[in-house]
Amino acid sequence: MNFSSENFDAVHPAMMQALVDANTGFESSYGKDSYTLAATKLFKEEFGEEIAVYFTFNGTGANNFALAAITESYQSIFCADIAHCYVDEATAPEAFSGCRLYPITTVNGKITLDGLQTQLKRKGDVHHPQANVVTLTQPTEYGTIYSLEELRAIKAFCVSNGLLLHVDGARFFNAAAALNVSLKELSEGVDVLTLGGTKLGMMYGEAVIFFASTLSSSLKFTHKRSMQLASKNRYISVQFQAILREKLWLQLANYTNHLAKCFEKEIKKLNNIQIIYPVQSNVVFLKMSKSLYLKMQSYASFYYWDEQREEARLVFSFSNTLAEIKKFVEILNEEIHSLTSNS
Structure with missing residues (x-):
């Protein structure tokens, strides 16, 4: 019996079949193929037309790309003290973004407003990293889920303090199902979402969704610089087609x-x-x-x-x-x- 992680499991048959079906003929490279275009259409149906979606190889790379795309190297990122980006991604997020990660004490794995307020200090101080992003894990590393009310409260805090909200959604689909809400409802107010695919049965691959507040012409360059731009991108995107189509x-x-x-x-x-x-x-x-x-x-x-x-x-x-x-x-x-x- 194996209860270690979804990463230990095989590829889901529907996703393996999608890979087989896509494995024929020639397609344009670097995300210009028909499979990626079709997957992007499905993402916009689920999350809204005003998004940009980028595909990546793995979770650490996805988080690195997502956070680096919305920060400058003199800034800081607030995260849970048990967050994957803080505990299990070595120094990759700090090395790639150049930002300081500040851990926030959690309750049942969840960041609290009091914890955020405690860390918010020395704005404008040239000697101190400047806060720019709050990153949440949904569900948390403990499997607990932020309610819509909790998310709205954290988003309000971010707005009032000029911060962006990133969500590490390695198991985001599980959170949406548990709350019985749509993917769009659960991502309301989020500026950038790292959406997990591997933990739902894909062979490999994640998606990073940028919402209207963070859309810019520089995203594609950061995507390339993060070494997450796949030449044969159809093999990632076609698996997301299988996930999103028919829910x-x-x-x-x-x-x-x-x-x-x-x-x-x-x-x-x-x-x-x-x-x-x-x-x-x-x-x-x-x-x-x-x-x-x-x-x-x-x-x-x-x-x-x-x-x-x-x-x-x-x-x-x-x-x-x-x-x-x-x-x-x-x-x-x-x-x-x-x-x-x-x-």
């Missing part, structure tokens, strides 16, 4: 979110295991001793997220099943009792 994204996101809720229900039947954060997407965190985690590795793969806080993370992908969940919880219960009786 496959909603089917997959609903399914993986449902698996997480079923897992939560099963876990709550046990007495000696705790779910740490609200289960709102396809990610679940358990409080688990290192010894129990090591025992469970004989049966299933999942991450020990934070050893100090004894956090274990499980992520549910399209290939996971309810039968696996029931089996995992059954084994977990047995191992808990085994460790308890031996202690």
